[in-house]
Amino acid sequence: MTAPRHRGLALALVVGGLAPLLNTTVVNIGLHSLQNEFHVSVSSVQWVSTAYLLALACVVPVMAWGQARFGSASLWIAALVIFLVGSVACALSPSFEFLIGARVVQGVGGGLVLPLMMSIVMRVARDGDLARLAFDVALATAAAPVIGPILGGLVLTQLGWRGVFVVTIPLCLAGVALALAFLPDDSSTVDRPRFDRFGFLLLAPALAGLLWALSSTHRFQGVALDDHVLVPLVGGALLLAAFVAWARRCEDPLVDVRLLGRRDFAWATVTMFFIGVAMFGVVFLLPLFWQKIAGHDPLVAGLLLIPQALGSLCARPATIALSQRWGAGRMVVVGFALLLLGTFPLAFTSVTTSPWILGVVLFVRGVGLGTVLMPAMAVAYVGMDRHDVPHATVIMRMAQQVGGAFGTAVLAVALGNAAMATSAMFDRAFWWAIGLTVVGLVASLFLPRATMDGLGAGPAPSSTDGKSG
Known part of the structure; x- marks a missing residue:
């Protein structure tokens, strides 16, 4: 190309x-x-x-x-x-x-x-x-x-x-x-x-139920066992289990879950789940903290996240080079370590914390996000046939999406009633965010160490240089 x-x-x-x-x-x-x-x-x-x-x-x-x-x-x-x-x-x-x-x-x-x-x-x-x-x-x-x-x-x-x-x-x-x-x-x-109609009728409501349940926790004052949460959560989990059983036997399933039988891909999927947790969970907490505790309006709360975005941007060049030299799996570990380093100080943040200190912390966290995401996505495709790539991509996307909802739900439950939240309640929620990041770091240790040059599913088809129009 x-x-x-x-x-x-x-x-x-x-x-x-x-x-x-x-x-x-x-x-x-x-x-x-x-x-x-x-x-x-x-x-x-x-x-x-x-x-x-x-x-x-x-x-x-x-x-x-x-x-x-x-x-x-x-x-x-x-x-x-x-x-x-x-x-x-x-x-x-x-x-x-x-x-x-x-x-x-x-x-x-x-x-x-x-x-x-x-x-x-x-x-x-x-x-x-x-x-x-x-x-x-x-x-x-x-x-x-x-x-x-x-x-x-x-x-x-x-x-x-x-x-x-x-x-x-x-x-x-x-x-x-x-x-x-x-x-x-x-x-x-x-x-x-x-088209796997039966598989669709199982998987679509399964995902909808799980995401509905997880996204509902903060609407019910963080009470995880409310019927509005528990019923769709259990129903979604049962439908998902039924889909997995169906897809393992189906000749041409809607999503080929048999790919999870590959050790490297399975660990990449678990890691992507916790990347979703890291990406969306803390971003849920920080604007709430700045508005409820520090008294900022939504615009200022959003602007305070700029250092994290800049950190993600700055991480790109080094992550490409180091992934090719050290291996994508190792870079995911490095990325989670940086995420942990950038999340830990948030548990000690207060209204008196210097914006400059907070900016440095969020910049480090942004570097972690910019470092962890792509190597984890790419390492999942090691040795995979091109025919399996769309199925693998769907599984990874579902893992990230459910992970984001799960992380937000757990932190919402840890926070409790957001309308009545105190600084101590936010500290507790940030400690939960730290714990989830540690679990993600442990999962990343099991990823393969393949370099970027070893990833992919063979040479691209000759149509790469053509146009769609």
Whole structure:
């Protein structure tokens, strides 16, 4: 792949992927404004997030089948168009009910875009391009949860509640244009795989139930055993177990869970779960701490996360070089160690803590996020056939998504009633975040030490240098 095409492909994936990646955190900042605009209760306005999350969870498992059936480029463009239609509909919503329906449309598009990002990288990049391209894409994934609150605060202040949906429209339009120009045309490789309907009917509600339960903990004052949490949690777990049993026997399952029988991939999946915990859990706590304890408004709370975003950006060049020299597995261990170093001081943070000290701590934490994510994603594909890459990507994405929800849920339970939270309650929640980071560090010790040059699934197809348009 030539350098211009590499940059073009990376730009197409990053720009298109940022739309759904930013969407969740940006919209969360605007929930209070939406509640006031539509005159609904706190529990009702939460459906703006929940509807999107559940739609996304139901669609993620379909990606592997869709990629095989329609091709990477066609599915990517279709997903961005669906997300674009949902974004426009959200911004123009005349009623709360219409907004919820539009959020479901957004979730369908986002559920396809997010796992497709890395799957496209692993399928089209040649070995020499894999490290750089994968890091570019992973960087967007790591930075989005940090940039989202900042961007959300800015657009909400300047454009009002409609702005939180308008902000993703230019990204979708640019993403489609870049995809038409730079995504390789793989239409000649598509086939007509059988759609696993029974597997879908098991897995989609399983994921929806698990994510609904985990995301509901903070709405019920952190009471984990509330019936609103326990029923969907148990139901989702039972359906997931039923899907695993079905998929192990099915000739062409919706998601091939048999890949988890590979030791290296299984540990990479566990590690990705805890990366999700680290990415989203602390980002849930910090803005709450700054608003509830320090008295900052949402915009300032978002701006205080900038050092973490800068740390992620600065980690990229060194992580690429060191992963190729030391091995991706070792870099994941280093990344988790930096995450631990950047999370530990948060348990001792107070309103009198110097912003400069806090900035240094969050910068170190950002370097950890920028170091850990891509090597963990890439090491999962060691020795994997290209046919299995979409299934592996779906599993990794589900692990990260459930991990993020799990981390947020655990920290919400540790915090207790956020409306009545004290500084000591936040300290307790940060100690839980430290403990979860330690578990992630231990899991990363079992990853293979393969270098980046050893990753991937063989040479890319010749269509890499073609266009989708």
